[in-house]
Amino acid sequence: MGLMKSLVSASLVVIFLAVLINNALKPPAVPKIEATWWGPGEPSKQDKSIRPFTINISEKEIQDLNHRLDFHRPLTPPLEGTHQQYGMNTNLLKEIIEFWRKDYKWKEREAYFNKFPQFKTNIQGLDIHYLHVKPKKIEGVKVLPLIILHGWPGSVREFLEIIPILTTPKNGIVFEVVAPHIPGYGFSQAAVRPGCGAAQIAVVMKNLMHRLGFSKFYAQGGDFGSIILQHLSVLHPESVLGFHSNMCVVNTKKSYLWTLLYSLYPQGIVKQEHVDRMYPLSEAARIRILETGYLHLQATKPDTLGVGLNDSPVALASYILEKFVTGTNKTWQEIPHNQWKKDWISYTNMLDNIMIYWWTNSMNTAFRLYAETFNIKHNGLGIMGIPIPVPTACARFENDFYVADGLVGEVHPNLVQLTDHPGGHFAALQLPQVLAEDIFSAVKIFEKVIHKN
Numbered sequence: 001m002g003l004m005k006s007l008v009s010a011s012l013v014v015i016f017l018a019v020l021i022n023n024a025l026k027p028p029a030v031p032k033i034e035a036t037w038w039g040p041g042e043p044s045k046q047d048k049s050i051r052p053f054t055i056n057i058s059e060k061e062i063q064d065l066n067h068r069l070d071f072h073r074p075l076t077p078p079l080e081g082t083h084q085q086y087g088m089n090t091n092l093l094k095e096i097i098e099f100w101r102k103d104y105k106w107k108e109r110e111a112y113f114n115k116f117p118q119f120k121t122n123i124q125g126l127d128i129h130y131l132h133v134k135p136k137k138i139e140g141v142k143v144l145p146l147i148i149l150h151g152w153p154g155s156v157r158e159f160l161e162i163i164p165i166l167t168t169p170k171n172g173i174v175f176e177v178v179a180p181h182i183p184g185y186g187f188s189q190a191a192v193r194p195g196c197g198a199a200q201i202a203v204v205m206k207n208l209m210h211r212l213g214f215s216k217f218y219a220q221g222g223d224f225g226s227i228i229l230q231h232l233s234v235l236h237p238e239s240v241l242g243f244h245s246n247m248c249v250v251n252t253k254k255s256y257l258w259t260l261l262y263s264l265y266p267q268g269i270v271k272q273e274h275v276d277r278m279y280p281l282s283e284a285a286r287i288r289i290l291e292t293g294y295l296h297l298q299a300t301k302p303d304t305l306g307v308g309l310n311d312s313p314v315a316l317a318s319y320i321l322e323k324f325v326t327g328t329n330k331t332w333q334e335i336p337h338n339q340w341k342k343d344w345i346s347y348t349n350m351l352d353n354i355m356i357y358w359w360t361n362s363m364n365t366a367f368r369l370y371a372e373t374f375n376i377k378h379n380g381l382g383i384m385g386i387p388i389p390v391p392t393a394c395a396r397f398e399n400d401f402y403v404a405d406g407l408v409g410e411v412h413p414n415l416v417q418l419t420d421h422p423g424g425h426f427a428a429l430q431l432p433q434v435l436a437e438d439i440f441s442a443v444k445i446f447e448k449v450i451h452k453n
């Protein structure tokens with residue numbers, strides 16, 4: 001009898017603990033995010049006009065840049081026998097600066113940009129810049145609105161090759177593409193007061209799409225673009241038809257617990273051939289520390305770092321290019337760049353992206369997105385841990401962040417497609433065809449799911 005009694009009370013304690021742990025790990029309720037006025041001054045009568053925009057950098061600005069490139073201070077040579085283990089390799093940087101000064105012709109690049117229809121419109125006090133590309137109308141082809149969003153250190157430049165593919169019909173569907181710059185990036189105005197993080201920008205993006213007449217639309221993003229659109233899908237599922245990401249991340253308390261427990265049996269949550277992308281945990285932690293110093297700095301002291309990068313094109317290029325090297329292929333840190341084969345993004349395309357930051361003086365305001373998102377108040381909303389109510393798809397590129405098959409369902413309960421591809425973090429620039437096909441295929445399934453209900 002005594003044994004029975006202790007068994008019952010032990011079971012009760014276990015059940016009680018399980019309920020307690022389960023409650024502690026439960027995602028929070030969906031918060032309400034106001035449509036804050038982020039522009040200067042008081043909220044005024046909103047200018048709802050849509051104004052065509054072309055990039056036109058003045059001769060004076062170009063001369064100023066050339067002067068800075070010609071007279072930059074001497075670069076510190078890399079240590080003997082090292083490649084990129086200490087950060088951007090200055091021998092490679094030197095080669096790119098020479099290319100920039102001698103072979104790269106801004107006015108030709110500007111003309112390439114301006115082939116894409118661009119506009120500005122004011123949302124919540126901020127002038128938002130975006131490309132808006134409509135497909136040709138073709139009988140029997142369904143036109144679907146799609147917002148594609150870049151991250152850091154990217155820009156709408158990442159999408160110039162993928163847009164023509166997305167606006168060409170495939171399997172009976174085609175996209176009408178809207179590619180905005182995040183507030184504070186490129187030609188989009190930056191918030192003038194604190195608090196404009198991923199959740200708040202998600203609201204700006206929703207209002208932008210509504211302004212353009214799309215009450216419902218598809219959403220696609222990588223890097224911070226993915227984080228913002230995930231917020232948007234959770235905060236406003238009534239507006240999002242489906243969400244495609246090339247950087248799915250699951251960072252919830254439950255996922256940490258599972259990751260830890262399954263370290264004893266990785267095959268329980270991750271494909272055999274992907275085990276080394278998650279385990280051993282000590283190696284995953286080492287890489288995380290090694291590659292995220294920038295994030296800590298940008299999330300805490302963005303304005304300190306911003307001054308130098310807005311003032312020196314060489315420093316700006318160094319900081320951005322290092323991310324493009326490691327983000328495209330981690331092994332490149334260890335080997336000389338002439339052995340990278342031809343997988344890297346062309347100097348011209350990368351300089352285009354650097355130029356967007358340079359001409360608009362926007363690296364400092366771009367940094368602030370980290371400070372406004374990775375802080376106690378914003379993290380406390382817990383939006384990234386809330387299951388996404390709309391259909392989703394995840395494209396995993398080999399050299400990008402990884403989410404295990406066994407964990408992805410926690411925030412993606414309506415996942416319709418999970419794919420693996422070679423390539424890296426900047427997939428739209430590196431492999432536009434591969435990414436575009438993945439999006440077409442996912443949206444084809446989204447459409448079936450939506451119209452079945």
Ligand SMILES: *[C@@H]1O[C@H](CO)[C@@H](O)[C@H](O)[C@H]1NC(C)=O
Nearest residue numbers: 054055056057058110111114
């Ligand atoms: C850019 O501005 C210059 C000077 O105002 C003007 O002559 C030129 O036509 C403009 N180019 C474009 C593409 O708008």
Ligand SMILES: *[C@@H]1O[C@H](CO)[C@@H](O)[C@H](O)[C@H]1NC(C)=O
Nearest residue numbers: 329331339340341398399423
């Ligand atoms: C990374 O680069 C190495 C060396 O160039 C190459 O062998 C490997 O296939 C690359 N991996 C990816 C994912 O591109």
